[in-house]
Amino acid sequence: MYKILEKKQLSDGVHQYKIEADLIANKCQPGQFVIIRLDEEGERIPLTIADFDRDAGTITLIVQQVGNTTKRMAEMLQGDSILDVAGPLGNPSDIKFYGTVVCIGGGIGVAPVYPIARALKQAGNYVVSIIGARNADLLIMEQEMTDISDELYVTTDDGSKGVKGIVTVPLHNMIGSKREINYVMAIGPVVMMRGVAEVTRPYNIHTVVSLNPIMVDGTGMCGGCRVKIANENKFACVDGPEFDAHKVDFEGLMIRQRMYQDQERGQQCGGNCKCQNH
Amino acid sequence: MPKSLKHKMPEQTPQDRRNNFNEVALGYDETTARAEADRCLQCANPFCRQGCPVNVNIPAFIKHIKNGDFEEAISEIKTKNSLPAVCGRVCPQENQCEKFCILGKKNEPVAIGRLERFAADYARGNKKKSESSAQDKTMGEQIGKVAVIGSGPAGLTVAGDLALLGYKVTVFEALHAAGGVLMYGIPEFRLPKDIVQHEINELRNLGVDIAVNSIIGRTFTIDELLNEQGYDAVFIGTGAGLPNFLNIPGENYNGVYAANEFLTRSNLMQAYKKNATTPIYKGDKVAVIGAGNVAMDAARTALRLGASNVYIVYRRSEQEMPARAEEIHHAREEGVEFKLLTNPVRILGNEKGWVEGLECVKMELGEADLSGRRKPVEVKNSNFVLEVDSVIIAIGQGPNPLIQYTTPGLEVNKHGNINTDEQGITSKPGVFAGGDIVTGAATVISAMGAGRKAAESIHKYIQDKKKID
Ligand SMILES: Cc1cc2nc3c(=O)[nH]c(=O)nc-3n(C[C@H](O)[C@H](O)[C@H](O)COP(=O)(O)OP(=O)(O)OC[C@H]3O[C@@H](n4cnc5c(N)ncnc54)[C@H](O)[C@@H]3O)c2cc1C
Numbered sequence: 001m002y003k004i005l006e007k008k009q010l011s012d013g014v015h016q017y018k019i020e021a022d023l024i025a026n027k028c029q030p031g032q033f034v035i036i037r038l039d040e041e042g043e044r045i046p047l048t049i050a051d052f053d054r055d056a057g058t059i060t061l062i063v064q065q066v067g068n069t070t071k072r073m074a075e076m077l078q079g080d081s082i083l084d085v086a087g088p089l090g091n092p093s094d095i096k097f098y099g100t101v102v103c104i105g106g107g108i109g110v111a112p113v114y115p116i117a118r119a120l121k122q123a124g125n126y127v128v129s130i131i132g133a134r135n136a137d138l139l140i141m142e143q144e145m146t147d148i149s150d151e152l153y154v155t156t157d158d159g160s161k162g163v164k165g166i167v168t169v170p171l172h173n174m175i176g177s178k179r180e181i182n183y184v185m186a187i188g189p190v191v192m193m194r195g196v197a198e199v200t201r202p203y204n205i206h207t208v209v210s211l212n213p214i215m216v217d218g219t220g221m222c223g224g225c226r227v228k229i230a231n232e233n234k235f236a237c238v239d240g241p242e243f244d245a246h247k248v249d250f251e252g253l254m255i256r257q258r259m260y261q262d263q264e265r266g267q268q269c270g271g272n273c274k275c276q277n278h
Numbered sequence: 279m280p281k282s283l284k285h286k287m288p289e290q291t292p293q294d295r296r297n298n299f300n301e302v303a304l305g306y307d308e309t310t311a312r313a314e315a316d317r318c319l320q321c322a323n324p325f326c327r328q329g330c331p332v333n334v335n336i337p338a339f340i341k342h343i344k345n346g347d348f349e350e351a352i353s354e355i356k357t358k359n360s361l362p363a364v365c366g367r368v369c370p371q372e373n374q375c376e377k378f379c380i381l382g383k384k385n386e387p388v389a390i391g392r393l394e395r396f397a398a399d400y401a402r403g404n405k406k407k408s409e410s411s412a413q414d415k416t417m418g419e420q421i422g423k424v425a426v427i428g429s430g431p432a433g434l435t436v437a438g439d440l441a442l443l444g445y446k447v448t449v450f451e452a453l454h455a456a457g458g459v460l461m462y463g464i465p466e467f468r469l470p471k472d473i474v475q476h477e478i479n480e481l482r483n484l485g486v487d488i489a490v491n492s493i494i495g496r497t498f499t500i501d502e503l504l505n506e507q508g509y510d511a512v513f514i515g516t517g518a519g520l521p522n523f524l525n526i527p528g529e530n531y532n533g534v535y536a537a538n539e540f541l542t543r544s545n546l547m548q549a550y551k552k553n554a555t556t557p558i559y560k561g562d563k564v565a566v567i568g569a570g571n572v573a574m575d576a577a578r579t580a581l582r583l584g585a586s587n588v589y590i591v592y593r594r595s596e597q598e599m600p601a602r603a604e605e606i607h608h609a610r611e612e613g614v615e616f617k618l619l620t621n622p623v624r625i626l627g628n629e630k631g632w633v634e635g636l637e638c639v640k641m642e643l644g645e646a647d648l649s650g651r652r653k654p655v656e657v658k659n660s661n662f663v664l665e666v667d668s669v670i671i672a673i674g675q676g677p678n679p680l681i682q683y684t685t686p687g688l689e690v691n692k693h694g695n696i697n698t699d700e701q702g703i704t705s706k707p708g709v710f711a712g713g714d715i716v717t718g719a720a721t722v723i724s725a726m727g728a729g730r731k732a733a734e735s736i737h738k739y740i741q742d743k744k745k746i747d
């Protein structure tokens with residue numbers, strides 16, 4: 001059992017959990033994830049390790065409520081326990097000195113970008129961060145990102161905070177002003193990651209995205225997380241989750257993410273929830 | 279019942295069973311078991327034992343059954359085979375013990391597998407003495423500490439054997455449940471999960487610790503286990519878990535599964551149950567590619583999830599099908615249709631990305647290949663489309679590379695299987711391996727046989743080391 005030591009709400013439907021998991025905290029690196037199962041009847045879902053504290057033996061998860069399991073998790077309280085937390089899974093991010101790096105997080109994607117951006121900063125990079133959300137209320141971790149970035153841009157779809165528009169706007173501007181960019185890391189909804197890939201592609205800027213296909217085991221055993229990378233199937237859980245954005249088949253990824261949409265919808269939320277998947 | 283034939287084992291009727299996940303074969307009762315045991319000729323030089331990868335004393339345990347000494351029967355089996363309830367159900371007996379039975383020359387061989395199952399089920403139903411005596415043996419001082427990676431039949435065998443010798447054993451399992459393929463792969467209707475859990479609980483009773491959610495290579499590395507955590511030796515029994523794909527167009531359409539994913543969702547995650555939280559896509563017309571045990575299990579699971587047509591698509595012919603004879607027979611009875619000498623070339627999908635069909639080409643048998651099987655060759659212009667809304671790929675699994683990548687000094691072959699000698703000794707001191715990770719996908723009993731040998735090697739290694747120290 002893995003105890004929830006702290007829980008707090010970050011925005012509408014997004015919660016942060018600090019969880020007791022000393023073995024994982026001891027080992028994990030930025031870019032890795034865990035697979036959790038809430039109870040005996042639960043399904044296995046992957047969640048990125050958004051932060052960790054090796055001394056305290058804790059990991060932090062930031063979870064957006066989108067369906068059955070994430071909703072049930074949102075109902076859990078401080079002091080409750082999660083039955084299974086397995087990890088750390090996936091390959092760590094390639095942290096080294098690149099020069100100027102741009103770290104882009106969209107929506108809940110800011111959470112997994114944070115430990116990577118922090119590690120890139122510690123590796124001596126000049127870190128430009130771009131974080132975006134649909135509106136100001138949904139923006140998360142602005143303070144944390146400010147603390148570890150040399151420059152920070154905020155975008156909202158409705159202009160309620162920062163630049164009006166999507167995260168690619170500041171990126172475009174930087175490229176337009178001929179600033180040298182050595183590395184781009186983008187995590188968020190698939191359409192956003194595809195958008196970033198299209199912006200950097202013509203300039204050959206090394207761009208990495210972290211993919212989130214549907215997973216079961218997370219150990220390479222089921223093949224459910226397969227994604228075409230440069231026309232070859234890779235298993236995101238063991239070969240990724242980070243891949244060269246310019247080689248990813250984003251259309252295929254989006255189609256496969258919808259595999260259980262009807263079933264999950266009928267089964268769980270009856271269409272009355274706030275999940276963006278209807 | 280003529281003496282020339284095996285006693286039939288009661289089964290659910292095909293009509294009933296294709297609508298439920300309960301066990302298909304129901305097992306012998308005492309009278310039938312004793313009558314079947316009576317068919318055994320008690321050969322002085324029993325050939326059946328040569329066919330058993332763990333060398334169970336078959337005539338001896340059968341004699342006990344004949345005499346009604348069922349507890350003696352199970353004690354006899356358990357000296358060689360720690361998972362008889364499992365093996366009695368899933369071993370390919372027709373290629374092993376029963377193949378060599380002298381009765382089989384003219385008539386049907388003795389139903390050794392069914393008798394093994396009977397003895398194991400009897401013992402489970404009637405708390406037996408063999409267990410408690412086994413427990414006593416572990417009460418003494420612990421003579422060393424061993425880490426076992428993977429809780430499939432290979433790992434469980436090593437854990438059981440070494441615990442009996444007095445070692446402190448911890449089994450590390452990546453998934454949330456122990457049992458390996460026995461839990462995630464083989465369906466409930468063939469191997470009830472409470473039987474597997476019963477066997478695993480017996481190991482716990484012997485003092486074996488089972489640490490789930492522990493991915494070796496990630497949570498810990500083998501070097502950490504040996505150098506930092508004080509394990510004297512490590513056994514790797516991580517199986518053949520990495521599913522192969524066909525590399526034909528359309529494999530990523532929705533509705534296409536690797537059999538491992540389909541079976542894991544249904545078995546381990548129990549998606550076949552009504553209110554399961556884990557979803558599974560239930561095709562109406564399902565093509566399963568391959569003809570091994572994995573393919574039969576996927577096909578029969580698809581039927582039970584409500585498919586109206588299930589096809590086995592296999593590029594070779596009837597004789598080459600690698601599945602157990604009984605599974606092929608059961609699948610046929612339940613209505614699975616066999617498209618033999620048929621090779622898939624392309625999966626067709628609609629504009630929304632869902633499977634609509636499987637394009638195949640007919641095959642014919644040509645010259646014999648290296649494996650001695652006649653090689654299938656395409657019949658020109660014989661392409662046709664099988665209308666299906668789901669395709670399940672069951673063409674084999676390879677080794678998971680995680681341990682190889684994170685363990686310097688561990689030699690593997692070109693396929694990524696770990697190199698060992700006959701005794702399960704790897705290139706890295708203190709590290710042993712066995713089961714599917716060494717041989718490639720094989721059988722439960724061969725994994726157990728390899729586990730037994732490795733346990734002997736580990737025992738010897740640790741005791742020799744202690745002498746030098
Ligand atoms: C490597 C990885 C890291 C992830 N990290 C995080 C994280 O840190 N925080 C977070 O909130 N979420 C994260 N996700 C996504 C998270 O796993 C899914 O939101 C979760 O599985 C949904 O479960 P559910 O039962 O609540 O919803 P379901 O009822 O299963 O699904 C609701 C809807 O979400 C879609 N969905 C299901 N699984 C996924 C998925 N894996 N990715 C995208 N959509 C999905 C379904 O198609 C459905 O329409 C990550 C996914 C991966 C693969």
Ligand SMILES: Cc1cc2nc3c(=O)[nH]c(=O)nc-3n(C[C@H](O)[C@H](O)[C@H](O)COP(=O)(O)OP(=O)(O)OC[C@H]3O[C@@H](n4cnc5c(N)ncnc54)[C@H](O)[C@@H]3O)c2cc1C
Nearest residue numbers: 428430431432452458459463494517571713714720721722
């Ligand atoms: C669907 C199906 C049906 C089958 N039917 C039959 C049958 O009827 N008869 C028969 O004899 N054989 C059958 N087999 C084959 C048989 O199950 C295998 O040969 C046997 O299970 C191999 O045993 P093993 O111990 O080597 O590995 P496995 O049973 O594969 O167990 C390996 C375990 O190691 C774990 N693991 C992997 N990597 C790690 C890691 N890094 N850290 C921690 N744990 C890890 C896995 O999660 C798994 O639990 C079938 C196989 C399948 C898939």
Ligand code: FES
Nearest residue numbers: 218220222223237
């Ligand atoms: S999640 Fe099963 S192989 Fe990646």
